[in-house]
Amino acid sequence: MRFVTPVALALALALTSGAVSAPAFAAKKEEKKAGPKLNVSPDVIKALQTAQKAAEAQDFAGAKAALAEADSKATSNDDKYQIGAIKLNTSITSKDSALQGEALTQMLDSGLTPPEQAGQFNAIAADQAMGAKNYDLAIRRGEAALAAGYKAEAVQPTLAQAYFGKAGTGNGSVEPARGFNQKGLAALKAAAVASKAAGQPVPAQWYQIGVSRAEAAKLPDVTEWATLAYQAEPSGQNLRTLVRLFQRANPNISNRENLDVLRVLGASDGLVIAADYTEYAEMASKTGIYGEVKSVIDKGRSKGVLNASSASDIYQAAASKIAGDKSSLGSAEADSQKGANGKIAAATADAYLGYGDYAKAVKLFELAKQKGGVDADEVNTRLGIAKTLSGDNAGAKASFEAVQAGSRKQVANLWLAYLSTKGA
Numbered sequence: 001m002r003f004v005t006p007v008a009l010a011l012a013l014a015l016t017s018g019a020v021s022a023p024a025f026a027a028k029k030e031e032k033k034a035g036p037k038l039n040v041s042p043d044v045i046k047a048l049q050t051a052q053k054a055a056e057a058q059d060f061a062g063a064k065a066a067l068a069e070a071d072s073k074a075t076s077n078d079d080k081y082q083i084g085a086i087k088l089n090t091s092i093t094s095k096d097s098a099l100q101g102e103a104l105t106q107m108l109d110s111g112l113t114p115p116e117q118a119g120q121f122n123a124i125a126a127d128q129a130m131g132a133k134n135y136d137l138a139i140r141r142g143e144a145a146l147a148a149g150y151k152a153e154a155v156q157p158t159l160a161q162a163y164f165g166k167a168g169t170g171n172g173s174v175e176p177a178r179g180f181n182q183k184g185l186a187a188l189k190a191a192a193v194a195s196k197a198a199g200q201p202v203p204a205q206w207y208q209i210g211v212s213r214a215e216a217a218k219l220p221d222v223t224e225w226a227t228l229a230y231q232a233e234p235s236g237q238n239l240r241t242l243v244r245l246f247q248r249a250n251p252n253i254s255n256r257e258n259l260d261v262l263r264v265l266g267a268s269d270g271l272v273i274a275a276d277y278t279e280y281a282e283m284a285s286k287t288g289i290y291g292e293v294k295s296v297i298d299k300g301r302s303k304g305v306l307n308a309s310s311a312s313d314i315y316q317a318a319a320s321k322i323a324g325d326k327s328s329l330g331s332a333e334a335d336s337q338k339g340a341n342g343k344i345a346a347a348t349a350d351a352y353l354g355y356g357d358y359a360k361a362v363k364l365f366e367l368a369k370q371k372g373g374v375d376a377d378e379v380n381t382r383l384g385i386a387k388t389l390s391g392d393n394a395g396a397k398a399s400f401e402a403v404q405a406g407s408r409k410q411v412a413n414l415w416l417a418y419l420s421t422k423g424a
Contacts, residue, residue: 038078038112044070048086060094081110101128108141119150126158130165138162153198156191157206160184164213172216181217185210185225192228204233211241223249227417234421236270242417243270246410253407259283260381260411266296267388268418274300278311285314289354290325293318325351336364341373346382353382358390377408384415393419 051066084106091100126141163184210225230238277300284292300306336345349364365383384399403412
């Protein structure tokens with residue numbers, strides 16, 4: 001995983017198979033401040049003067065040769081610090097990142113780096129160590145940068161990257177990989193918090209990386225990361241991750257509950273692969289919602305995800321029942337008004353919902369609630385779905401919030417998550 005953090009803090013990470021990249025950052029030339037008082041050896045001074053003249057003449061090969069000579073004559077930390085300072089300026093002029101890393105290491109290891117520069121220098125050195133996949137050094141330098149008070153929004157992503165690098169891409173749920181993933185996630189969370197505090201946007205990919213790493217390590221906070229990913233980028237794909245995590249955590253939900261979960265994927269364009277469409281169609285078929293069986297398979301075929309033979313058995317079975325089912329709805333609607341309870345109204349509303357007649361579905365779900373004798377949480381969930389699909393977002397929100405308990409409450413929360421970002 002590669003997070004390279006620019007000093008300008010223009011963090012733009014891209015997730016590609018668990019890898020992240022962004023522009024590297026360069027050290028600024030030292031400001032004209034009173035640095036440490038140094039007692040530099042005469043031979044080192046002479047070699048450094050040669051190096052500076054060569055650099056000014058754009059003779060960078062000659063400058064590096066003179067710097068190497070200075071290194072060979074260095075006998076004290078004063079010498080090493082001064083050599084490192086000249087190397088740093090030369091590396092910036094020549095755009096030589098390897099020389100820059102060497103310079104920073106030399107200055108930091110001398111113990112003479114001014115406190116006001118120690119944080120930045122350690123941050124850059126951490127980033128460069130990360131580029132070389134020297135994860136332990138990146139962590140050590142990054143922690144030193146934080147200890148020196150340097151910007152957490154610049155350093156924490158590098159620490160996260162280093163810990164993820166140590167965790168590797170193997171089985172992330174066994175030690176020591178699991179522990180490294182946990183530390184990386186803690187650093188990534190701290191990076192997000194610090195970025196927000198600094199007024200910096202947090203890339204949605206950070207949260208997706210969090211999902212990936214938490215999932216690999218089998219950590220319970222994977223749902224938290226998935227929620228953050230969806231809030232940051234309210235796409236059907238990210239909502240699909242939340243739905244699949246919910247289904248995995250609740251393997252015993254009923255077919256009717258599962259249908260309402262899959263409906264949120266249909267509403268949010270979160271149906272991605274053939275299995276998504278066929279699972280949705282099967283749940284609608286098992287609960288007798290024939291119109292929805294046909295419509296979801298038709299949608300999958302129109303998008304090219306399903307072919308003409310996909311789910312053909314349940315498609316034909318549902319299609320053969322639609323005409324008769326629709327013809328019975330008028331009398332069922334009349335019976336709903338006469339019923340002693342709301343069961344006929346709720347069942348008729350279910351059918352209208354499946355056929356996309358949301359106005360009648362809303363009317364009959366409301367009637368079912370009024371008459372009672374029905375599962376109030378289910379009716380409120382489906383009333384919310386009908387209102388959502390009809391465009392009544394405020395009414396839908398109220399209906400979902402009326403759902404009281406259990407897995408139905410969690411299903412309603414998935415719809416509320418979708419509503420909260422609808423149109424974003």
